[in-house]
Amino acid sequence: MKQGLLTDRQKEVLRYRKQGLTQQQIAEIIHTSKANVCTIEKAALENIARARETLEFLYTLDAIHLCTLKSGLDLLKAPELIYAEAEKQGLKVKYDTITLINRLRDSNPERFSGRQVREDVEVYINNDGDLYFG
Amino acid sequence: MKQGLLTDRQKEVLRYRKQGLTQQQIAEIIHTSKANVCTIEKAALENIARARETLEFLYTLDAIHLCTLKSGLDLLKAPELIYAEAEKQGLKVKYDTITLINRLRDSNPERFSGRQVREDVEVYINNDGDLYFG
DNA sequence: GGAGGGTTAAGGAAAAGTGTTTAAATTTGC
């Protein structure tokens, strides 16, 4: 069974990067082009993001689907919608309005632009009132 | 870019599993063999484990290289070697001898056979005295 | 306008991962 998601090459680049080396310097050390170092680093960061998303998904297994934030919705309208749906389910959302909006935006920044939802966002809630977005 | 590590098939199986269905029942629902459901579920769990390992690795970025356990080394000799190196760095290892050996073996079982190191193992330590192996 | 740092695109070869089947274990619950 394979190890983590990151290849040796990707780990190597991340380590050098952490040490503050430039892509050019790393390219010289590992004998390749700086363009290659860039793509390897990019792939590494994508893999890390994927690992995070994967574990996020596990929470949705315990959670039930609460509602969908439809594309075009005003982000500021989301909390009351979510609170109302949670109420119906007899659940109390763990977050206040501000925190909720921040969590929402942080969950997947590219799905929002300004105050608008760009793509449908599924909202899940578990028994602890934790919210997850997918 | 792709989402998490889990394929739609894998998520599907995990969801049904969470609901308490057997592999046979799932096989019927998704029109395939139970053996296949097993394989898919196993792959899903492996992917989750890989996601965890991947994030674990990020800790090693804060860590420095402590030493290398050379192929052929007696596993029981590893702790004193590691303690000595940590001493040189002015760091205190967080684990006692037994725990250390267990962590070492658990980190990547296939790299050890019995008491012997089969492949070189790199040892990293962070400021908290946590050890990581790569 | 350069220089230095970073990114992107196109293309290719090798490696790894996925879903499947079939058939043979192995484990678990009465």
Added chain:
DNA sequence: GCAAATTTAAACACTTTTCCTTAACCCTCC
């Protein structure tokens, strides 16, 4: 011990990822 549930292995087609090269493009700071 039986039957159901689960796991494993081998093999195959298919898709995706990885690493690499080359060549270009975008910033920012002199």
